[in-house]
Amino acid sequence: MTDRLCLVVEDSPMMRQLLVFALARIKSLKVVEADDGVDALRKLTTARFDLIITDINMPVLDGLKLVKKIRSDEVHKDVPIMIVTTEGSAEDRQRALTLGANAYITKPIQAPQVIAKVKELLKLP
């Protein structure tokens, strides 16, 4: 199976590391890390990603603005986006999904839940 490429955008090193740990459980998935939205946009120009996982509350460029930018990007406009955030209200969830996010998971995360959602978005067995 061809390797899939995932971009993890998270300003908290601790959370980023936990996500990378969880995603390492999925074979054939390679992970690239970004510190914030701006770093993510930079990394999006270097490769074609199959999945983007992003936090919402980040300095400089937050997750929702990042989703908006990705959806207007020619290369990545159809790439599945998963939000992982502490914002748990229904309004926040709706806003993210309306902007074009495909999945919304709240923190604290459970690795099995993240893995299942990633597999679903990438249509992995």
Added chain:
Amino acid sequence: MDRKRQSKGTNSRPPESGVRADLVEKRRMLLETYFENGRQIAGELVSELEAARRRIAELENENARQRMQLKSDSAIRELITKIESLETEREELESRTDAVVLRAQSESERAAAIEQELSNLASLYVAALQLHSSFDPREVVATLGQLLLQFLGAGAYVIYAADRDKLVAVLSEGLAQDLVKSCSIDQGFVGQAVRSAQPFVVREDGTNDPLVVVPLRVGDQLVGVVAVFQLLEQKPSLSPFDLELLQMVSSQGAMALAAARLAAALPGGIPDAIMGIQRT
């Protein structure tokens, strides 16, 4: 002619001829009766023979039918036996399938439990690793804050640093600034938790006190206190894993903070301290 002759003869001897005629007549009648009876008997015999033949044919038909019936009954019996055997086999297979399904379910649950445990261990490992990744007290406190928010799901908390008999609030989240105050070590619910020998204390009543208080101790020395006032909207209550996490915060958080404070207090920084160790 003979009769005429015989008649003539009888005429010559009338009494004898009359008797003979009678006898002839009687013989004729007797013969006629005899043959008539024989014909009747023969007819009856023929009828009976025909009836017997018909009966034989009927019996042969009946016999054939009975044989067919017997054959059919035997086939049915064989089919019934086969059905019973298949039913038994089906029941055995169903029982085996149920056992396999149960085993698969149990294995699946076990795999899920292992995945969950792995996830919990990864969280503890990452949290401990991050806590010990810096000697800068501000970074350690920030990491503690991230741990409380992202891993525990604490929506409102205060991290205090111990300064002699006082607790100085050094970082807070989700609370109005005027509520975040420094306090005495033996004051209120926080003071009770500090005085207890427990690694953390969870409030069970409905007061405005913190939900959880975690004294950060290295040995007997109090380094700081973590007080969680509220969990995030999506986090209804503390899970068993959260209690493990609080235990880890109590020990590793305390050590990370104490190490960072010591490192910061060293006049020449860490290299001088290490050189000092080498000289001794």
